[in-house]
Amino acid sequence: MILITLVVGFTFMSILVTEIQNNTIQRTENFYSTIISESASRQLVPTDFDLNDLDNKQQIFDNFFQQIKTDEMLRIKVWSSDGTIICSDDQLIVGKNFNDNLRFQHSIAGEITSEIKNPVDPENISEMGYGQMMEIYIPITLDSTTPLGVIELYYNMDSINDTIAETQLITIINTVIFISIIVSGIIIFSIFTIRSSNKTIEQEKFASIGNLSSRMAHDIRNPLTVIKTTLDLLKTKNKNLSSDELEKLKKLDNQIYRISHQVNNVLDYIKGQPLILKTNSLKEILDSSIHDLPEHDGIEIESTVSNTKIHCDYEALKVVFINLFYNAIQSLGKKGKIKISSEIIGVNTLIKIEDSGPGIPEDKLNKIFEPLYTTKQEGTGLGLASCKSIIEQHRGTISVKNNPTTFTITLPTV
Incomplete structure (x- = not known):
């Protein structure tokens, strides 16, 4: 069941990620084709797409592009209805016919098409300074029923x-x-x-x-x-x-x-793995646990723990302390204080973790260490149960009280 859930979930994620990419590109095509089509209707005339006086056409389309240009719009190339290049910043291709270009063929038939290119593409040498681009082929009709030509927009893909x-x-x-x-x-x-x-x-x-x-x-x-x-x-x-x-x-x-x-x-x-018991520094375990917490701006953690030696499983106790610290951070929200202290009483080390949060409802205090019991919508109900189990494996105890909220742990001292 878990394996099926993971396979289905990650398959869905893969499809969704691809769909997001396609939809973003599609929206970009539609947005810029609308801008160019509407601007062309206002500023251009049908004779701008014929093959007469190509030098003048270059100036006309340069002026047109400058009026609509944004930071992402790199340049344009203009095609006549028969596939001849009317305007381009590559003067070597102006006046030449490329009617075998498939995207031009689709565009002159009335479709908006596009292609994403990298600067290393052999046919794209003249654009090598730009990085990854999208070329959008936009049919221009003006007042005609069929396209008079095609404006090809080179769009910077970075954004x-x-x-x-x-x-x-x-x-x-x-x-x-x-x-x-x-x-x-x-x-x-x-x-x-x-x-x-x-x-x-x-x-x-x-x-x-x-x-x-x-x-x-x-x-x-x-x-x-x-x-x-x-x-x-x-x-x-x-x-x-x-x-x-x-x-x-x-x-x-x-x-x-x-x-x-x-x-x-x-x-x-x-x-429920067996403990790996060694002599460890309590202060070192607590410092390492605090270091592994997520960012908690606005929440102060004050520790006055002494360098007491205890016989314990280092990683198991980190699980306990990280659980208690993380619960306190969630309880405090954006601002508050967590105080950690320790003292030796007889043969035991007493550790207190106190926070300035709102506390635990009194009717729930005696249930919070039960498996599957939680006071949070996002919790599993297993964190404090694990803490209790780990502490008891160490022949210790854990308890909690309010005013202020304080978790008290006793562990045998070395």
Whole structure:
């Protein structure tokens, strides 16, 4: 079921991305063909497309182009009805006939056609300074019932490619989010179903789902890595991005982190791997967990944790702390403070994580560590359950209270 969901989802994404590109190009064709056709109707006359006095025609169309030119419009080439070039910045082809050009043939028959070219194309040597272009062939009728000629517009593709890339990136991220939600739902439903069976069947199915979940994690994380890398490249290569564009990229980055966080919650709960216990620095684990959080402008994190040594699984405790910090960040919204402190009491280390958020409803305090229970619309209900399981594997405890919201963890000290 998960594999089918992934295949269908990514197939749909591929089709949608291609469709976005085609629609963007189609809209560009229609927009600029309308501008040129309407401008030609106002400024040109039928004799401008005959073969008399070609030197004067060059001046006429140069003036025409200058009046309609935008930054993206590079130049024009003008064809007579028989395929002879009337105007071009390449003087070697003016007066020559190219009626075997297929796009000209379609255009003189009344169609708007286009072609995307790269500067390395052999027939495109004269345009090598421009980069990737779109050539739009626009039939010009004026007052005639049939086209009198064709104006071929050379359009700079840079702005279109930027628009397509940004739209495709947003589409890819939204599709991955949608797929992740569906896959997470399937896994959670499977967990619920398994837990309603007898213990032997439950263990067997959990093992199967654990293996399947590991493969699923790779299937989801790989496109997430590509998207994350693309975002980083966009920010690195585009130093002049506006604050609005940077804000959009930041939101996309946060969405990628949220997907990864939800998938990890599900996997951490299912895996149940044995701990790798070593002597570690509590401060080092906390600092590393804070470093791995998404951007949290406006939220201050204050840590007064001492360099206490504890016997623990480094990565497992990072899962606990990242879950608690991320929950606190979501609760605080755009502004607030998270305080982290520790003290040694007897043979235990006491860790407190406090935030200035609105708190947890009192009637839900005793349920938040239960599997599949969540107070958030976007949550899986497995994050805090995983935290409790990991802490208990370390022979520790975890609890929560309000006023202010404070999670307290006890762990054995070395």
